[in-house]
Amino acid sequence: MVTIREIAKQSGFSSATISRLFKGDESLAITPKTKEKIITTALTMGYDRSKIKTTLYKIAVLFWLSESEVQEDVFFRNLKDGLKKYGKIAGMELVFISREKGIESIPEDVSGFIAIGPITKEELTVLYEKGIKGVVRGINPTPKLFDTVDSNTREMTREAIDLFLAEGFTKIGFIGGKFFNPSTKKEELDNRERAFREHLANKGLLNEKYIFTKGKFTMETGIELAKEMVDSLKDDLPEACFIASDTIAVGALQGFNDKGVFLPNQMALISVNDYEMAKFVTPPLSTFHIDIEEMAKSTIDLLSDQLVYPRDITKTILLSANLVVRKSFIPFTNSN
Template sequence: MVTLKEIAKNSGYSQATVSRLFKGDSSLSITNETKQKIIHTALSMGYDRSKIKTTLEKIAVLFWLTEQEELQDVYFQQLRLSLEKYAQLSNMEIEMIKHEQDTIQIPDSVSGFVGVGSFTSKELLTLKEKCPNGVLLELNPEPDLFDTVKPDTDRITRQAIDYFLKKGYKKIGFIGGAFHNPDEDEDESDSREIAFRQYAKKKGVLNEEYIFSKGKFTVNQGYELTLELINQLGDDLPDAFFIASDTIAVGALQAFNERYISIPDRLEIISVNDTEISKFVSPPLTTFRIDVEEIAKTAIDMLVDQIVYPRQITKTVLLGSEIIIRKSFQP
């Protein structure tokens, strides 16, 4: 067990200074550089971070979504709250920077950042000059600049198709949204749609007529896409749909219910995220649970790791998921 005496010796400061700092003594007068040196020394020696009661670092969370986008997707609301929670548990002072501020203004006192949303390559290059320590969630066009944490949606997509195949379904459809490329300012295929096409083709069940994917990940978009596919396909509906998010799935269920297409009797649905609303729609959604808390915790841990143990290479962490079985699909 690492002692305060050992930390004092290795950092070059008195044991009394180390003790007062770790207790969060507000009357202690030391420079920020001294504070960081002592804390970094302690953490690098394996000292329990939870025993340090003073703020370790100040970090920024760049929430690069519009307020409307955040409100329309429960997933991002949960993510923001989880990031705040784990930053506080790690004794990190947090500053939230929203997209409405147009330009990314990071104070000099910030030691690192967590980025949520779509960033241009130019923005990330500028960020690297201002703040070399950073973790991007889900989307990272410059993985050589910053660490990445994201759910393994490619694996989720393959698992969903396998569930349908095991039940004997050959007519499998996809409903999803688009990825908006901020560099090109145009929509592109989302990674789940790409993975769906690749794996469905490999399994011999790809039918392009059963793929409906465009626009934002919203309830209304799911509703409109589903009305479009019902009108276009008529009686030739798939046996099952993999839907890229719960938000889109809620809109899809509304459209199917309006057209008297019974779920799960006529066709079955698997979606992604396991947001709170997925329990209460009719029928309740079978969905892959993305552990938002674990994404936030991993991002904060990776950022602390960068600050304490500087490195030249970046890391990408893919997080697994679990399927939550409800009534929209029964294995």
Template sequence: MVTIKKISEHSGYSQATVSRLLNGDDSLSITPETRKKIIHTALALGYDRSKIKTTLEKIAVVFWLTEQEELQDVYFRQLRITLEKYAKINNLEIQLITHEDQVLEILKQVSGFIGIGSFDKEELRRFKSVCSAGVILEINPEPELFDTVKPDTDRITKKALDLFLEKGYTDIGFIGGAFLNPNTHQEEQDSREIIFRQKMSTKDLLNDNYIFSAGKFTVGQGYQLTIDMINTLKEELPEAIFVASDTIAVGVLQALNEHSITVPDRLELISVNDNDIAKFVSPPLTTFRIDVEEIAKTSIDMLVDQIVHPRSITKTVLLGLELVVRKSFVPENKAD
């Protein structure tokens, strides 16, 4: 058990000073260096963070999305809110940074940051020059500079296709957005589309005519891509479709409903994210749930670990996803 006495011995400061700091005594007057040394010593020894009543560190969330993009993608809004919640639970003071802020000046004043959005390599190199500790969520173009936390959508894409194949489907389509490369500013294939193509090719079932992907991950884009699919394929639609996100899937369902193409009778859908809206659309979406809470907790833990135990190597954590079965697709082993 880590005691105040042990922290005092290892940090070199009196038990009274250690106790007053960890118990949040606002009248305690110590230097920032002393405060940092005591807190880092306590955490390094394994002292329970929940017992520390003072702010441990000041960190930043670099939110590299426009307000419109955030509103269009519920997932990123949930992620930002959840990060703020877990920072508070961990006694971390958090500052939100957007494109409009003086990002480098702010990063100089914090102990670390968590990045959400689309960053180019040069941006991350500049961040590194002023702030050594950082975690990038989702796509990290510089994994040698900062830790990475992301859902394992590659594995989930393969799992979705396996579920379709187990049910006997061979005509399988894909609807998704594109990855906008922040370095070239060009649209590229999203990783889910890449894995979809690879997996279907190995089964000798890839049909390029069944793939419709471009633009942003929005409801409107999902609607337009599906209209394009309907107009192009007419009566030759696939039997099942893997949709890259719930946001896109809402637009997919709107377009299918308008054309009296019933789900799941005519074709079945599997999506990704499990946003709140997934259970309220018609039919409710079968989707892989990305655990936003776990992403936020893991990101905070990894950042604190970097701050307390600086290291020269970076880490990448891939988080699994859970299939939530609703009416748009029922797996073979759950079908009546």
């Protein structure tokens, strides 16, 4: 068992200082760098983290989303709560910073950052040059500079298509939003749409007329695109449709209903996220369950790992997801 005396010898600071720090003595006057050096030394030596009662690190959470986007998307609300929960367990003080305030407002004494939302390559490069360790949640324009945590939406997309094909569906559609690139200020293909196009093209079944995408991942987008699909294709609708998110899917259900398209009889649907509302719409959505709590935990764990054990390479974690089967699509194997 590692002792405070051993930590003192290794770090170069007195046992008394280390003891007061670990007990959370707020009257202790030491610099943030000294505090970080002592704690990092202790953890590297294998000291029990639970015995350190003070905050280990101050972490800037770059929440690059508007309040309306957060309120509209339950994913980000839950992710924020998860980061707070696991950050506290890891001894992190999280300081949330909005896009309006920018990276210039990051406190000088932070040990690391977590980026949530569309951060630019230029912003990340500035943080790298300052020597700040960080994790990007979602699309990372600098994967060789910082760690990444994301959902494996490409694999979910391929799995959805394979499930449809196993049921004998060959006319497969897609409804989704666009990825807004903050560096170019232009809309680009979302990863789900890319995977959809690639996988169906490899099967020789890609049909452009069944793909409807635009704008943000909102219910309004879903309503508009579902109506556009019906107005455009009329009686030649796809037999099955993969929808990029539950939020869009809920809107699409309303749009199809308004147009007199009855689901799942006329079209099977699979979506992504497994929000609470997916259970209560008509029909209830079959959707891939993204474990937001595990995503928050993985993000905190990756950052903690970097701070305690600095490394020259980056890591990427892609979280898989299981399909929660409900009435919008029931695979044959689940119907018995």
